[in-house]
Amino acid sequence: MSRGSPILLAAVLAAAVLSSPAAAGAPYPTTVFIQGTPPPQKHSPRPLMSDQDRADLGLQALIAKESPRLSSSRRLAPGEAILEVGVRHGVTGVLVSDVDAKGGRLSKKRKLLAGSSVFGIPMGGPDGRYLVWCAPQQGQVKDQPKAWTATCLPFGDKANLWVEGRPALMPVGLSWSDLDIRETNPPDVRRQAVSLPPLTLSYAFAGWDAKGWLKLEYRLDWGEGPQVLRALALAPGADGAVKVKLMGGQLALRSDAQAAANATLEVIAAPRQGAPVEF
Structure with missing residues (x-):
C-alpha cells in the first residue's frame, strides 16, 4: 500500500x-x-x-534529508523499524x-x-x-x-x-x-530556514492483528521517543505476504515461521534516495 x-x-x-x-x-x-x-x-x-x-502548497510537509535506511535484519520483532529516514519540514x-x-x-x-x-x-x-x-x-x-x-x-x-x-x-x-x-x-x-530538532521518520512493524493483518505505524521522533503519525492494518495477499510500497521501493512482509509474532522482510525493490516521503 x-x-x-x-x-x-x-x-x-x-x-x-x-x-x-x-x-x-x-x-x-x-x-x-x-x-x-x-x-x-x-x-x-x-x-x-x-x-x-x-x-508553498505545492511543497511536501516533510522532505527527506538523506537516503532511506532499511533494517539490517530480515527478521523483525513488533516495534522494530522497517525503514528510517531523516527528514525536515x-x-x-x-x-x-x-x-x-x-x-x-x-x-x-x-x-x-x-x-x-x-x-x-x-x-x-x-x-x-x-x-x-x-x-x-x-x-x-x-x-x-x-x-x-x-x-x-x-x-x-x-x-x-x-x-x-x-x-x-x-x-x-x-x-x-x-x-x-x-x-x-x-x-x-x-x-526562511529555522533551527528545529533533527527529525527521524520511521515505518515500524507493530505486529499482527487477530485477523492476521500486518500492523504498520508511521512514526516521527525528535528526541522524545517515536510519536505515531498514522497506524494502518494491511491484509496479506494470496501468498501470505503483505506488500508495502515505501519511498519508491517495494517490500514484502510475512509471518515468521520460527516466531509467529515476528515478521520476515523481503526487499522486492529498494527504497531510493530522493523519493517522496510517505506518511
Whole structure:
C-alpha cells in the first residue's frame, strides 16, 4: 500500500460528540480537522491566498534529508523499524509580528512573539487547500522544560484560531470546541530556514492483528521517543505476504515461521534516495 504526503482536510461537524465532558452531557458544537474528504459546508469566505502561500502548497510537509535506511535484519520483532529516514519540514519561517490570542471563557491571554519559528502544513476543506502555520515551543509543560508543544493557527469560521497541535513537530489532526475558541490576528510569516530538532521518520512493524493483518505505524521522533503519525492494518495477499510500497521501493512482509509474532522482510525493490516521503 502506498500513501503520499498527508493533506489534512477540514470538516465542520455540528453537535459532534468528542471525549468528556461533552460525552457526559449535551454535546458541544465542535470543529474537527480530519484526514479524508469532508462534505461541503457553508461558512464565512476564507481570506485571499497570497502567491507565496499558493506556491508553498505545492511543497511536501516533510522532505527527506538523506537516503532511506532499511533494517539490517530480515527478521523483525513488533516495534522494530522497517525503514528510517531523516527528514525536515518543507515550509518554515519566522513570525514578523506578535500573534495574540483572545477569547475563551476561562482562558488567559496568550501570545506568540515576533521572531518565533514556525512551519507550514498544507490543509484544506470545502473552500480548497490552504496553509496552516504551527509554532513549536519548549518550556510550556510543567516540570518538562525540554518537552516540545505546538500552537497551530488555522482559519476558523471568521478568524484565525489558537489551537494545540499534536504531535508537536507534525500535527496530524486539529480539533476545538466552537463554544470556547481563542481567536488570533492573522500570522505574518517571513519564509526562511529555522533551527528545529533533527527529525527521524520511521515505518515500524507493530505486529499482527487477530485477523492476521500486518500492523504498520508511521512514526516521527525528535528526541522524545517515536510519536505515531498514522497506524494502518494491511491484509496479506494470496501468498501470505503483505506488500508495502515505501519511498519508491517495494517490500514484502510475512509471518515468521520460527516466531509467529515476528515478521520476515523481503526487499522486492529498494527504497531510493530522493523519493517522496510517505506518511
